[in-house]
Amino acid sequence: MTEAPTEAANAGADDDADRKVVEQERAEIREFIKGLSADDIKSGGWFTKLSAEALSSYTDKVDWQYFQERYEGVPADAIVDQRIKMAARYAALEGGLSAGAYTAAVAATIGSLGGASAATVPAAVATMMVDVAFITRLQLRLAYDISVLYRVPLDLSDPDDMWKLIRVAFTIKSGEVVRQGVVKAVPAMVRPVIKRYYSKAVLSAAKGLPFVGKFLLQRNVIKIGIPVVGVPLAVVLNRYTTLLAGRHAQAVFRNEARVIEIAEGLSKRSQHPQLMLWVAWLVIMADHKIADDESLLMRHLVRLVRDQHQVVDEQLAHLVDIDPAEVWERIDAEPGDLSDLLDVADRVAMVDGAANASEKVVIAELRGRCRRV
Numbered sequence: 001m002t003e004a005p006t007e008a009a010n011a012g013a014d015d016d017a018d019r020k021v022v023e024q025e026r027a028e029i030r031e032f033i034k035g036l037s038a039d040d041i042k043s044g045g046w047f048t049k050l051s052a053e054a055l056s057s058y059t060d061k062v063d064w065q066y067f068q069e070r071y072e073g074v075p076a077d078a079i080v081d082q083r084i085k086m087a088a089r090y091a092a093l094e095g096g097l098s099a100g101a102y103t104a105a106v107a108a109t110i111g112s113l114g115g116a117s118a119a120t121v122p123a124a125v126a127t128m129m130v131d132v133a134f135i136t137r138l139q140l141r142l143a144y145d146i147s148v149l150y151r152v153p154l155d156l157s158d159p160d161d162m163w164k165l166i167r168v169a170f171t172i173k174s175g176e177v178v179r180q181g182v183v184k185a186v187p188a189m190v191r192p193v194i195k196r197y198y199s200k201a202v203l204s205a206a207k208g209l210p211f212v213g214k215f216l217l218q219r220n221v222i223k224i225g226i227p228v229v230g231v232p233l234a235v236v237l238n239r240y241t242t243l244l245a246g247r248h249a250q251a252v253f254r255n256e257a258r259v260i261e262i263a264e265g266l267s268k269r270s271q272h273p274q275l276m277l278w279v280a281w282l283v284i285m286a287d288h289k290i291a292d293d294e295s296l297l298m299r300h301l302v303r304l305v306r307d308q309h310q311v312v313d314e315q316l317a318h319l320v321d322i323d324p325a326e327v328w329e330r331i332d333a334e335p336g337d338l339s340d341l342l343d344v345a346d347r348v349a350m351v352d353g354a355a356n357a358s359e360k361v362v363i364a365e366l367r368g369r370c371r372r373v
Contacts (some may be wrong), residue, residue, distance in 0.1 A: 018086075022093045026130055029137070031130045041129065044213025047136065051166070051257040053142065054137040055156055062141075064148055076127070076149045077254070083149070084246030087142045088239045091135055095238030098131035100350045132216055136170075137236055143169035143249040150257035166212060171248045259293055262347055263300035271340050275330055277301060277316055279341050279366065283348045286362045291352040324362070331369050337368040 040046045284294045349355035
């Protein structure tokens with residue numbers, strides 16, 4: 001019992017510290033919003049500018065070493081869990097602060113167009129944009145943190161990697177998951193509204209950066225379009241969508257880290273790196289389908305074989321249809337112990353789950369050919 005007041009005092013101190021961080025971030029966001037034009041907001045172009053602002057200086061200082069200095073010796077999973085919970089706290093605090101500034105007049109001005117007409121009323125725009133930009137930057141940086149913690153390489157100067165981060169941060173590829181999660185978290189009276197906004201937004205979210213901006217504005221208007229549930233709904237939505245975004249990023253990047261770990265182990269142990277690539281691709285194509293994890297594994301295997309063994313197979317790179325007979329000829333012509341190739345086949349077959357019948361047939365044939373007397 002004597003520890004309770006101390007714990008309460010510590011919790012209060014933590015709350016004050018979190019609030020100060022949130023208020024400082026909100027001040028930065030307000031300065032950013034001052035530089036936006038009406039067209040930036042109406043078109044969704046604000047997201048393009050915010051993405052550059054949110055990541056340019058941040059990625060220069062936040063790397064694996066940055067987290068090691070703060071969480072030395074702590075496993076990545078534990079750090080990720082703490083980062084997600086911290087981001088959710090910040091999101092909830094910000095939701096309460098922003099919702100307190102929303103009024104029925106602001107909600108009526110913004111209407112049902114996701115902010116498209118709000119640019120004619122600067123006060124309404126500023127009120128709305130502080131909230132949406134804060135949460136957007138928070139979730140974008142959170143996803144980046146998680147990629148760094150799981151050591152998943154992202155080159156944000158590469159459009160593909162940048163889009164990957166955006167899709168993960170805002171669960172665009174799995175928009176239905178977010179929509180269903182949010183629907184369960186809010187009062188029954190507003191669920192049909194949320195379903196309508198999300199179903200429309202998800203359809204257009206992946207078309208380009210401005211469309212992502214419009215999508216995020218549509219999501220935000222849910223919190224201010226129904227004043228009767230304003231502050232509680234804003235707090236719940238901010239917290240819950242941030243938790244969902246964080247957990248989604250954790251699932252995606254942790255899985256990629258798992259696949260990279262498999263690829264690194266196979267490359268390190270391989271005595272036949274070039275032949276390993278052919279065997280891996282033969283197993284992957286056994287059922288004439290390519291799962292996402294299989295494609296990811298192959299990409300990292302090729303990269304690691306190139307970097308660690310200085311092997312680049314142009315014939316494989318230009319291959320359209322793989323001929324099993326050609327792979328068997330390569331194996332039969334290779335002298336010595338080929339047991340490492342069996343390990344490759346087994347690991348590749350199971351990267352996306354249990355081996356299927358077609359993969360088992362290939363592995364059985366490989367086992368027979370690798371058995372040397």
